[in-house]
Amino acid sequence: MFIQKAWRSTAFGLYGYLNFTKSGFLEHSKKFKEEDMQVQIQGKNCIVTGANSGIGYATAEGLAKRGGNVYMVCRSKERGEAALSKIQSDTGNHNVFLEVCDLSSVSEVKSFASRFSSKDQPLHILVNNAGILEHNRKTTSEGLELNFAVNVTGTYALTEMMVPLLEKAAPDARVITVSSGGMYTTPLTKDLQFTESNFDGTLQYARNKRVQVALTEKWTETYGNKGISFYSMHPGWAETPGVAKSLPAFSKSLSGKLRTNEEGADTVLWLALQPKERLTSGAFYFDRAEAPKHLVLAGTASSHAAIDSIVDSLRALCGFSSSI
Numbered sequence: 001m002f003i004q005k006a007w008r009s010t011a012f013g014l015y016g017y018l019n020f021t022k023s024g025f026l027e028h029s030k031k032f033k034e035e036d037m038q039v040q041i042q043g044k045n046c047i048v049t050g051a052n053s054g055i056g057y058a059t060a061e062g063l064a065k066r067g068g069n070v071y072m073v074c075r076s077k078e079r080g081e082a083a084l085s086k087i088q089s090d091t092g093n094h095n096v097f098l099e100v101c102d103l104s105s106v107s108e109v110k111s112f113a114s115r116f117s118s119k120d121q122p123l124h125i126l127v128n129n130a131g132i133l134e135h136n137r138k139t140t141s142e143g144l145e146l147n148f149a150v151n152v153t154g155t156y157a158l159t160e161m162m163v164p165l166l167e168k169a170a171p172d173a174r175v176i177t178v179s180s181g182g183m184y185t186t187p188l189t190k191d192l193q194f195t196e197s198n199f200d201g202t203l204q205y206a207r208n209k210r211v212q213v214a215l216t217e218k219w220t221e222t223y224g225n226k227g228i229s230f231y232s233m234h235p236g237w238a239e240t241p242g243v244a245k246s247l248p249a250f251s252k253s254l255s256g257k258l259r260t261n262e263e264g265a266d267t268v269l270w271l272a273l274q275p276k277e278r279l280t281s282g283a284f285y286f287d288r289a290e291a292p293k294h295l296v297l298a299g300t301a302s303s304h305a306a307i308d309s310i311v312d313s314l315r316a317l318c319g320f321s322s323s324i
Contacts, residue, residue, distance in 0.1 A: 004299050011295045012184045019286075020181050020236040021257045025266075028287040036288070039273040042067035045123050045169070046272070047116075049073040049103060049158070050130030052083040054240035055178060058265035059127055063272065064093040073112065073130070075102045103130050103154030104140050106318050113161035122168035125272050128155045128177040128212070133246035135201035137194070144317070145193040147201060151208035152192065156215060157318045163223060170227025176271045177216055177232045179284070183209035184295050187303030190310060202247075209234075210300070213284055213293055214307040220282035231271050233285040238264030 018024060046063045050056035051072035064070045064087050072087075074080030080098045088096050101112040131151050138146040144153060159175055166173040186206045194204045216232040223230070237243070239258035243250070270288045271279065284293045294301045315321075 008185045008295065008298045008300075011298065012181070015184070015295060016181055016237065020234075020259075021254065022259050022263065023257065025236060025259050025263045025287060028289075032288055036270060037273060040067050041124070041273070043069065044125060044172075045069045045071070045121055046125040046127070047071045047073060047099075047123060047162070048127040048129055049154075050075075052076065052079040054242055054261050055235050055238060055264045055268065056127075056129040057083055057087075058261040059129060059268045059272075060096070061087050061091060062262075062265060062269040063125070064088075064091040064096050066273070067093065068125070069095040069097075071097050071099050071116070073099045073101050073103070075100070075130075103158070104132075104144070104146060104149040106142055106144075106149075106153060106157055109154055109157045110161065113158060117161070117165060121165070122173070123162055123165035124169040124173055126159065126162055126166065126175045127268060127272070128159060128175065129268070130154065131178065131180075131205075131208075131242070133201055133205040133242070135246070137199040137201075145204070147204045147208055148193050151205065152211050152215075153314065153317060155212060156314045157320075159215075159219065160318070160320065163226070163228070166223075166228045167226050172276065173228040174272065174276070175216075175219065175228065175230045176268055177212050177230070178268060179212045179232045179234050180206070180209040181234045181236070181286075182206040183213055183234075184298065184300075186210055187300040188214050188306050188310070189303070190306055190313070192310065192313060210303075211310065214304045214310070216284070217282045217304065218307050218311060224281055229276050229279065229281040231279065231281065231283060231285055233267045233271060234291075235259070235264035235267065236286070240264065 046068045048060045051060040052074040060070050060072050077100045084098045088094055102108045134146050140149045188210050213232045216230045219230040236259050267285055283290045
């Protein structure tokens with residue numbers, strides 16, 4: 001077990017340094033097609049969580065530039081309003097709206113979903129971007145470990161509750177979940193709230209991101225026949241406010257080598273714009289291409305068999321019945 005963990009860490013570090021940095025993006029971008037990003041999405045309704053900064057902001061701005069009706073889901077009203085104003089000003093698109101919701105709270109997610117659903121309009125694109133890496137164990141008012149509450153429970157609850165609106169946009173509806181290359185370092189585990197005594201926020205974040213990738217597979221299996229496609233992706237190592245705050249040593253050590261927010265958001269936008277025939281639902285994407293979900297000899301692939309019991313746990317935590 002120790003040797004396997006050490007191998008995962010080493011393989012991830014090497015693979016990441018070669019591919020996830022700015023130089024990796026520049027190398028991969030030589031194969032990009034400019035016309036892929038020239039698609040217009042007038043009239044399409046898009047939700048982007050964590051949209052007031054970083055990759056979420058760049059995604060919301062990119063969708064707004066292309067004519068989408070963009071709903072920015074942000075925890076902070078003040079920061080959300082500032083981001084909203086800037087996007088409207090920079091893009092000239094006034095069909096950009098702020099929705100205040102703390103994704104760490106299942107009750108707030110349910111409230112937002114209910115409010116949004118009352119519009120009774122199709123949802124074409126849902127981008128699950130909001131995420132957190134908290135190093136110290138913190139528990140929400142609902143009794144959930146904070147990283148898990150935002151990264152997994154909030155993402156799961158929002159996606160499940162948006163399925164009826166996504167169905168209205170079929171067959172073009174899609175859900176894009178922003179995972180992380182960090183998920184390569186860990187298998188899927190049923191210990192969702194990290195009950196081990198020595199809490200490790202970085203490991204918990206990686207576990208959360210692995211859950212997102214496995215959930216994307218499960219959603220494809222469950223809802224694929226409803227005209228909804230699901231994709232997970234990772235943005236590489238980008239110089240976002242979240243990285244600077246959560247991983248200061250990492251951010252400093254790779255100063256000048258990290259991607260911009262726009263480079264990090266590039267594949268999110270690409271997935272939002274491509275004809276679905278060019279994409280594979282349930283797949284994991286990186287730099288506009290399908291990417292492996294497991295590193296060689298990492299021993300993580302078989303762990304995805306646990307997703308059914310994890311979904312059962314999530315449904316119970318969210319207070320969902322057997323079917324929504």
